[in-house]
Amino acid sequence: MILSSALNLFINEGVERTTIGMIAEQSMISRGAVYWHFRDKECILKSVMSLAPSPMLYLYEQLENRGKNHTDNTVEEILRNAFEKYSIEGSDENGVARILYFNNDLFVSYRNMISEELELSEKCINMIEFFCMEHKQEDKSLRAKCICSLLLWKGALLENLASCNNKKIDKSTLKFGLDCIFKNSN
Structure with missing residues (x-):
């Protein structure tokens, strides 16, 4: 869920403009839950790119x-x-x-x-x-x-x-x- 939301946001908003808060909101989870799985946006980007x-x-x-x-x-x-x-x-x-x-x-x-x-x-x-x-x-x-x-x-x-x-x-x-x-x- 986090990766598909991040993928969609990175495509539509760009990597730099996408925030952890935006990813959390689109994933319908808390920011803390995102940080539980990923240290930072760079880690999310690497995971998305590994799809x-x-x-x-x-x-x-x-x-x-x-x-x-x-x-x-x-x-x-x-x-x-x-x-x-x-x-x-x-x-x-x-x-x-x-x-x-x-x-x-x-x-x-x-x-x-x-x-x-x-x-x-x-x-x-x-x-x-x-x-x-x-x-x-x-x-x-x-x-x-x-x-x-x-x-x-x-x-x-x-x-x-x-x-x-x-x-x-x-x-x-x-x-x-x-x-x-x-x-x-x-």
Whole structure:
């Protein structure tokens, strides 16, 4: 109850503006009860963020699992599935991603998130490139295609997270973009 209330408040009010009192009120418990479970708002934030991995971490884990388990999922399928998972309104994944990218107004946690995102992005690009090399011969533009695919995925995801109930990018649009990147070799 506390975490779902905190998640909702962090999304709607921002992390910095959300108070323990607001979390207690929305949870219909006393402030003391919140402090019984959590030392401070930072602990609540960490618990909320542990409800689901960041989209980039989830993507990295899916790519890594593909490599370890030698599954038949294509890179395009992994990107589309990760996109769809984080685009479902009201899901923990969607909420965590919205806090990470749009409502995290605490400088230190935001800076740490950006640092982790950059590191994971590079790892994802390397893994995508490796998997693509399995099926292609020499392609001098492969690294650029891998970078473009990750940027397309991230851009589409951010657009969906930002647009709440407005027009969203659907899975078929992402598929079309990925097909343009990977199927049209030079």
